[in-house]
Each structure stands twice: as structure tokens, then as C-alpha cells.
Amino acid sequence: MATEGLSVKVIGHRGIAAMAPENTLAGFRAAARLGVPWVELDVQLTADGQPVVFHDDDLQRTTNGQGHLVTTPLSVLRELDAGSWFKQSFQGEKIPLLTEALTVIAGLGLGLNLEIKADAGRAVRTAGLALERALEYWPGHLPPPLISSFSPEALSEAARLAPHWPRGLLIAGQWRGAVARARRLGCLSLHVHHGLLSQARIAEARAAGLLVLAYTVNSRVLATRLWGWGVQAIFSDRAHLWCGALEPC
Secondary structure, three states: OOOOOEEEOOOOOOOOOOOOOOOOOOHHHHHOOOOOEEEEEEEEEOOOEEEEEEOOOOOOOOOOOOEEHHHHHHHHOOOOOOOOOHHHHHHHOOOEEEHHHHHHHHHOOOOEEEEEEOOOOOOOHHHHHHHHHHHHOOOOOOOOEEEEEEEEEHHHHHHOOOOOOEEEEEEEOOOOOOOHHHHHHOOOOEEEEEOOOHHHHHHHHHOOOOOOEEOOOOOOHHHHHHHHHHOEEEOOHHHHHHOOOOOOO
């Protein structure tokens, strides 16, 4: 897959997680208001198979609910408060449906990295339902979303359903073989925890035709070093700090 077309250098992590509750419509709107050009979100399936925007396995950290998201039906999730944990002014913010998030993000004119979160047993179904919604709701006049996952099965399903949409392989703890896996999956990019990166590893990926995106980077010193090494973009909870200083951001 060609590496042209991804000129962005900063991507808001889960919206803009330092400024608004993560993975919420309020967070995506805050990112746009602060000049962040792209956002990342996480998608999972509810117990009744509805794609929603949420990161954790458990509900406790970012809502007033209990238990696992994947064993909770949408009707229960929609009653939860996903904003107060961050700040009282966000009280009443809901866990968004993926379709709601796609509509808001596209309406704001933002670029999107859609991460598919699923264990091996649910990866293909999660990717299938998420891509089905995205293909229906994402407007054709905007650049297509960058689809990412730790799951090769999810990325293969994304390639089957939307072969023209770019894909990125996420890695966290093991660099060995990552470049080869990403190439086999036809990926545009490798999304790598910044602690795994070195100038040599970035050069290895770039030589193989892959872009490198680093997460989660909230330090100016670290960001500058990574860009100097050849990282294409960083994911940041404070993405707005770079927007205005970079052109394009």
C-alpha cells in the first residue's frame, strides 16, 4: 500500500484525552475547537453486537457503571455517565455509538484513526460490524479513515471489506517480526509504543515502505526526538500543544 497521503503529524488520542473525557463526542468537538486535525478512537461491540466507542475492557474507570463492556447490552450502556469522572461539567456525556462518532467527526472535517479493539474470538465480527457502519456513514469527500488494530484477523477483515482504506498494525511489546507482519497485512503504517522505538527501527520500517506512528506522546522533547528520527505522526493526549507550532499539524 502506498505511503502517500498521510501528511498529519499529530493525532488526538481518544479525542483529546487531557482536555475532555476520552472517546466521547465532547472530546472530538474539543479537539476540533483546539485545532487538532485528526483524532483516534476505539471501537468495541456491546453484548448485543452494537459498535460503540470505548477503550477499556471494564466500565469502572471512565463511567459510573460496573462490569465488562462486552457483556453489557447497549440499553444499559446508554444510561451510564461517561463524563463526570473527568470533570463535573461533562456530567451526562454518553458512550457514543460508532455511527454517532463518525457523523460528528466527519461533520467537523477531522481525519480519523479507527482502532478495532477485540480479542481473537471477536476480532472478525467486531471489524466487520465496525467497517459496515464506517462504510455507510463516512462521507466520500473526506480522506478515508485509517483502520488500526493489534489483531491481524481484524485487519484482514478490514482489507476484505474496504481494500481501498489504509490500515495500521499496532504493536506494544515485541518489535521482532513487526515489519514483516505489517507488510503481509498490506498495511500503510506501524503504530508503536514510543518506548519500543529507535532511529534504526524507524529506518527499518521506512525502508520497507511503512510509516511509523508513535503513541502516546505528551512530551515536547520526546516528540521532537521522534520526528527527528523519522516518525510520521504522534498520538497525544495534548495534541493541541503542537497545533499552531506545526504546519501542517
